[in-house]
Amino acid sequence: MSHRRVEACDSWRPPPVPGHAPALLLRAGNPWGRSCPPCAFASLSVREGGAAAVKAEDVGEEKERTLAQVAAEVSGTKGKMPPVAQLLKHPLALLALVPSSVALFAAGAGAGAVAKTVTAPLDRVKLLMQTHSVRMAGESTKGIGFVQAMAEIGKEEGIKGYWKGNLPQVIRIIPYSAVQLFSYEVYKKVFRRKDGELTVFGRLAAGACAGMTSTLVTYPLDVLRLRLAVQSGHSTMSLVALNMLREEGLASFYGGLGPSLIGIAPYIAVNFCVFDLMKKSVPEKYKSRPETSLATALLSATFATLMCYPLDTVRRQMQMKGTPYNTIFDAIPGS
Template sequence: MATPLGMLRGKNAAGEHELHVSQAPPPVCPVDDEAIDLMKKAGVERGDEAGAEAVGANPDVKVLNTRNLDYILKSGLAGGMAGCAAKTVVGPLDRVKILFQTSNPQFARYSTSWFGVARAMQDINRNEGMRGLFKGHSATLLRIFPYAAIKFLAYEQIRAIVIPSRGKETPFRRLISGSLAGITSVFFTYPLEVMRVHLAFETKHGIRASLRRICRQIYNEGRPGVATATATTRATSAPIPPTSSPDGFFTNSPHPPRLVWGLSNFYRGFSPTLLGMLPYAGMSFLTHDTMGDLLRHPILAPYTTIPHSENLTTTTTTTTTTTTTSSSSSQPQSYKRVQLKASAELFSGAVAGLVSQTSSYPLEVIRRRMQVAGTMGDGHKVGIAETARRIFAEKGFRGFWVGLTIGYMKVVPMVATSFFVYERAKWWLGI
């Protein structure tokens, strides 16, 4: 009979055999007890070398392959749904926040008032109707679905690599996983974000806000011999075919052959976005996971979790062929966590939003200003340092925190909704 690894036989001073039971390693987080309980339910003892086989053989345990197409598609779908739901909830606040951050002349007087947000929304509703509060929302949904899908999908995949076992689940690894996921998603969807900001920045009446016109306007900003369309004038130039040369894409050279215009305009403000994404996405996932650990602590679990919602699910990184299935022993099994109640999940997401927004807000303000540099009629490409100097010269250090109050008002429901919908969608989809 095979002896469990945790039980070793030795000889005492009298030469008689005695049984030594090794101590279980200390829990790495409050929910480690939860994992132990699930292993017992699955018939697996802690430290059992045959644990993976025992789990897989148990009919009550559903084995998931995080690398197969089904899991990837479902996690991406759950992420996209979460992003769209979150952005729809805060659409009006998002419009007002962008107007404040970019120092739109028509709304500058509202940015320093305690009730400025409400007054700005009333002004927009009076002049543009309810649709004005959601101007740019179509571009938002067009951008947010792939962005959120890629972000959550990337987080699941990167996390599986960076944190292969519960014993290696540290705050730093969680932070790195979230940051890399955020960078991956923003790289593929950033042009749509620039289009959304331009749409939201427009306040001129009588101008039809369309994605086609905005694309043409952004593309032509800074082009030699072409008048730059601004937020207060209608673009009149004919559509320009995309350039066949990537010269202007990653260059800041002022020489005529390498002027910064065309496709590079869709990546204006990309550098501070990457810098801002490191603390924002990283702190968001780290805080959410940490709050989830605390709310699942045995003392709080009876009040914050849904009983019997763990489903005894284990995640693996198996490689399946037509005849055999192999499982790497270097990828220990992990178990699906008990679902939090709606109030607890929303609270966890709200705290994550507050922490992530505070840590990255100055870089977000710089990014917004860089994105609308062409819209403001300037046309030449400015860097992070120059934009920061302009903001400081205009409003001092307060300029880097303009709109933070509305940022909090937006982030609390947005991030809370995002994580809540994502976790519930994963549960409904069986992953």
């Protein structure tokens, strides 16, 4: 059985006299002269088993490490659960025990939920404009404009109507993000080369496959969101889901899945390529600025959305109840 011995000592001593000290100061009683008070020189040494383990020196102050901190590191008690009394006094200290990956995921999910809620009115207007031809089949062939859709929502449903269908979208964020992050790591291993490197094509393929996987898993919530957003009256998410299952069957929850999966790959590819090209074209002195990254990401995402928007319109029309389109080939010319 081995015994561990920890020794600690601290001492205060004047600093050594530099070799280039002026002769005038050396003639005085104080090596540094009477006009200059001696500075405190702290030395702290901790030895385990007779061997020096830690040594910290500080001129003028003892801020960096205390004896208690060093002893805690030596004895291995650092990083354990804080005492109950300390937690009761500072309950937010529990957040320090949350792993960084979990904290980042929770922050991303919360930010996504807030962003979707803020932009929900614009998103509902977009859905009404995309599905107008299907909803008004046989009544009107003319599309609906942005201002007209905004006024129609406020007139028929009031302020709450602008956030109609937002709940399933917010609920969808957490599983969508979780599946996407997990599957992306899996697909990166699949597309990695034999030497362990991941090429640009490999990253694009892994990102596209991860996007398709997360879309497939959470697609029923996306259909529910559309049905709630475009139908008239006030219904709950559970009531709409039960009606869809009873009247249209399980397949109704996956209407328009084809164009959704097809649109993910070009969206990710265009977004990635445009972002990379724009990043390279920015002058070197502006590349490290956060506003540059924000503007580049915004422009690349906007360009990718414009390129893939027709597939999104087809998807929305195929998600509607009573849609005349059975396949993507029927919906593209009909839209």
